[in-house]
Amino acid sequence: MPTNQTIIIGSGMAGLHAGALLQAEGVQVTLLEAAAEWGGCAGKFQRGKFRFPVGATLGIGFEDNGIHRRVLNYLGADLSVISLQQAMTVRIGGEDFPYFTNREQFLAMWAEKEPETFPQIAAFFDEAWQIASALRKYMSHYAVLFPRTAYEWQALFNGFNIRSLKLAPYINKTMKTLVDKHGLADTDSFIHFINGTLLDSMQTTYEHVHLLLGATALNVYHEGAYYVEGGLYRLAEELVESIKINGGTVKKPSRVVAVARGNERRWSVKDHRGRHWEADNVVFNTGINNAADLLPSAHRDKLSKKFIRHSVPEKQWGAATMYAAVKEDVIPPDAALFYQVLVDPAQPAEEENHFFVSLSAHKDLKRAPEGFRTITVSSHIRIENWQSQYAYDDKKAKFIAAVKRELETLFPGFNQAAVHFESGGPVAWERFVLRKSGTVGGLPQTRENALWNAVSHREIGSGLWLCGDTVYPGAGTIGAASSGVHVARSISGKKIL
Ligand SMILES: Cc1cc2nc3c(=O)[nH]c(=O)nc-3n(C[C@H](O)[C@H](O)[C@H](O)COP(=O)(O)OP(=O)(O)OC[C@H]3O[C@@H](n4cnc5c(N)ncnc54)[C@H](O)[C@@H]3O)c2cc1C
Incomplete structure (x- = not known):
């Protein structure tokens, strides 16, 4: 044996x-x-x-x-895998912000969208990316906290160099420090944009996310975003x-x-x-x-x-999801493969107000036969609001209606052309992948x-x-x-x- x-x-x-x-x-x-x-x-x-x-x-x-x-x-x-030039389109209150993976193109997008605050925005991303780049070396050695074995210490030391010292001032800060430093707290489109990214990857917003991890999240698509x-x-x-x-x-x-x-x-x-x-x-x-x-x-x-x-499950988010199959002729040929949509910027980015929309690529026959596309839509939800049967049904119905409305806006004719719909809430996540109470995505x-x-x-x-x-x-x-x-x-x- x-x-x-x-x-x-x-x-x-x-x-x-x-x-x-x-x-x-x-x-x-x-x-x-x-x-x-x-x-x-x-x-x-x-x-x-x-x-x-x-x-x-x-x-x-x-x-x-x-x-x-x-x-x-x-x-x-x-x-x-297929490397994407545009990780996604971020739609904030009806306005599209292409999330280019190329850093110059990304900054040019911001120069056009927010000409007045662009110098601060560029300085913000420059600093965030520098933090992420110093941290990436550490992460690429898969160092653990705290090390015990010889190779764990080795991974930690290999991950550090002179640039790592620059991380010291950020070590116990949130991303708010960086946003405030660059005077961007009132630039609404910028705040919604970074919050959407942080929520999807770090499960929290700029005021709360650990600065080092927030910077990593804002850098990750510039290292590469892929369609599989x-x-x-x-x-x-x-x-x-x-x-x-x-x-x-x-x-x-x-x-x-x-x-x-x-x-x-x-x-x-x-x-x-x-x-x-x-x-x-x-x-x-x-x-x-x-x-x-x-x-x-x-x-x-x-x-x-x-x-x-x-x-404690309450510390984590749940997810509501909708899955649809649709005739391809309603999807514009230039549609992005991924969208992040904040419907009403005045409302929190959750439940029926914020969606992550993923389309199958044209001719991805592993997901849909010729002439069709499949779509997965997900949203962060607060588990505690989905507890009674009444609340669950009500929340789910509102979510489905909001997703259908949004998909119709993104792809006019969608509801007529859809051939399959189904949805899931926390109960589905608990039943199919055994995530207790339906919590997903990890801790904020x-x-x-x-x-x-x-x-x-x-x-x-x-x-x-x-x-x-x-x-x-x-x-x-x-x-x-x-x-x-x-x-x-x-x-x-x-x-x-
Ligand atoms: C809606 C949604 C969208 C997301 N989008 C993205 C994205 O676009 N990109 C990205 O990188 N990440 C995304 N994530 C996050 C990512 O999917 C997860 O963080 C990651 O896949 C979690 O992996 P895990 O190893 O923690 O385990 P899980 O995915 O939770 O898998 C655990 C497995 O263990 C099994 N299991 C549990 N208990 C038992 C048991 N008792 N016996 C046997 N088996 C058991 C479960 O059935 C499950 O298959 C998304 C998450 C969600 C919910």
Whole structure:
């Protein structure tokens, strides 16, 4: 029997990155997924001839030094992606702001939109991008906070250089410091623009987001934004394939219901069908809220205050989603593939007032047959407002009506040309990807939650590990994937990437 056996609970981006790297390093991996699909929030579902991404749609981390690309290269796997010149169109109160990936084009857009405050806007982005660039070196070594092993210290030191010292003044600030410094708090379009980006990636707005992470979010699309033919589930499938090719085991549906002490201080994992596995290490890619429920009581009673504080569902957002298939002739040929829409700038960017709209590309036959396109729309919602049956139905109906209105505005004739509609709220997220209370996207990256205040992948100890977007460094597919790398390093004892 191999000495190091690892069970991974969940096939989200974090669990899959961890599993594929571990199996490639010779650790015997068994990955158990409760759902019928791989990929969790970055997975897909099929309705007749149409295929829909459930949540994540916009690819990041596929540039040469990006985490997904590096892991794919390391595994000898490939996934062709389409690099976007325009990450998305941001529509604020009916006015379009193209989010160019090229920095000069992006600044030229701002020069045209806000000529009076443009010098401040340019100075703001210049400073934010410089912060992000200094931090990117640190991030590209996948350093953990706080390091314990020799290679973790090495990753931390390798990530630092003389430019890192420039980060010192920003270390405990929010993005508000930078906005105020450049006198931009009253430039409404700019504030709505950055808030939309920060909310989607950091789950909070400029007043609250940790400055270092906010700067990273405002830089990320300039490193590269990508459309993945079919959807991001194809990355999940590549990673599953890699685990299998290298001799690992993957099972779905297999919902883990308990983790207990097994023989010889190993761990015993039981799924909903009563099947058992034993392993030296167990990795929870379940979200920290769910992980606590699966632990043996001796461990549950000893969870850190930080873990408990972060597990409160109310600290996280929920999502409302709508999936539509439409005849292609109503989509203008020059339509963007991604839109972020703030309907009424005077209202909060959530619920039926703020949407992320993703279209399948023309002739992406993995998502829709010739002559059709599929569309996924999502919105941040406050879980606490969706609690009673009445509130749920009311909120959902308002969301659907608002999305249909907005899609009709974006693509005149949409409602006539639509051939399939369906929607989901927190109950769907809890049912299909087991996110407790339907919370998704990870914790808001505030000073209280982020970096050294985040839950670490080794928070539980004793061969039990955590990964995913509720764990350091959090946030989106690239944050989740990074936590997977941390787990793979800790279990294998190797630097790997
Ligand atoms: C609507 C929406 C849109 C988004 N858009 C983007 C985007 O465009 N780009 C981007 O980069 N990110 C986006 N994100 C964020 C991104 O999808 C997530 O942060 C990331 O995919 C989360 O990965 P994860 O590893 O934390 O796990 P999850 O995706 O949560 O997956 C966890 C998996 O574990 C399984 N599981 C849970 N409990 C058990 C159990 N007991 N037994 C077995 N299996 C279990 C679940 O079924 C699930 O498959 C979006 C998120 C949402 C919700």
